[in-house]
Amino acid sequence: MTGASRGIGRAIAERLAQRGAKVACVATRAENCADTVAACNAATDGAAAYGVDVSDHAAVNELVKNVQAELGGLDILVNNAGITRDQLMLRMSEDDFDRVIDVNLKGCWNFMRAAARPLMKSSGRILNIASVVGITGNAGQANYAASKAGVIGMTRSLAKELAGRGVCVNAIAPGFIETDMTAEIDAQAADALKGSIPLGRIGTAAEIADAADYLLGPGGAYVTGQTLVVDGGLSL
Numbered sequence: 001m002t003g004a005s006r007g008i009g010r011a012i013a014e015r016l017a018q019r020g021a022k023v024a025c026v027a028t029r030a031e032n033c034a035d036t037v038a039a040c041n042a043a044t045d046g047a048a049a050y051g052v053d054v055s056d057h058a059a060v061n062e063l064v065k066n067v068q069a070e071l072g073g074l075d076i077l078v079n080n081a082g083i084t085r086d087q088l089m090l091r092m093s094e095d096d097f098d099r100v101i102d103v104n105l106k107g108c109w110n111f112m113r114a115a116a117r118p119l120m121k122s123s124g125r126i127l128n129i130a131s132v133v134g135i136t137g138n139a140g141q142a143n144y145a146a147s148k149a150g151v152i153g154m155t156r157s158l159a160k161e162l163a164g165r166g167v168c169v170n171a172i173a174p175g176f177i178e179t180d181m182t183a184e185i186d187a188q189a190a191d192a193l194k195g196s197i198p199l200g201r202i203g204t205a206a207e208i209a210d211a212a213d214y215l216l217g218p219g220g221a222y223v224t225g226q227t228l229v230v231d232g233g234l235s236l
């Protein structure tokens, strides 16, 4: 479970632990996952914290091997780590473009590549956290939207590649969810955005965990290659 230190990742990690999973809580720094690990262990013993930059291919390979050895296998991979570096395209630096693609898209690929074999053995599940912006686009987020559209395309491709081994690969495309990531948006822009959401409110991390629960639980057994939009109607 990447990006498990806070926000959506933490909510999904805790939900998985409530369902009996030993959760490997991954974030940039292992110590940032201390609270998530404690909350997971309160539900199911065996959660552990790991630190890695998801864009580092070799380090991700090493981490996935360690997780398998230390937690006794691998049944579920959730790619949730993500960043934004918003800017209108003409002002966006090459570094802002590259870094967002490296973390959001390549990070997701790194983990799927490293975890595919063990997941094929366990007929496991993969869940990628994309964004509704990957479907609709958004001014000021060309890098982020491209990364999330890439995640959606990769999800569909991997679903086709791994279906024969019983692995379901899906994505969730959240809309505007209350986390540290969206706390950066200024109040005026946030109010305008809220006004454009048909359900009239910002979503919660727990509501994304509800969708993850469905896709990763028994209800998701015959669902693959899909992107479940959870956005209060924002993309309608």
Ligand SMILES: NC(=O)c1ccc[n+]([C@@H]2O[C@H](COP(=O)([O-])OP(=O)(O)OC[C@H]3O[C@@H](n4cnc5c(N)ncnc54)[C@H](O)[C@@H]3O)[C@@H](O)[C@H]2O)c1
Pocket (backbone or CB within 6 Å): 002, 003, 004, 005, 006, 007, 008, 009, 026, 027, 028, 029, 032, 052, 053, 054, 055, 080, 081, 082, 083, 103, 129, 130, 131, 132, 173, 174, 175, 176, 177, 178, 179, 180, 181, 182
């Ligand atoms: N909050 C929203 O409104 C929203 C909407 C759509 C999609 N999303 C997506 O949901 C996911 C989680 O978002 P959030 O709002 O909880 O974000 P957040 O900023 O609260 O948390 C991001 C997590 O990713 C981890 N992370 C970031 N860069 C990393 C790296 N290089 N290596 C390892 N870990 C790294 C952080 O440590 C943290 O745990 C992201 O992929 C985001 O794009 C969020």
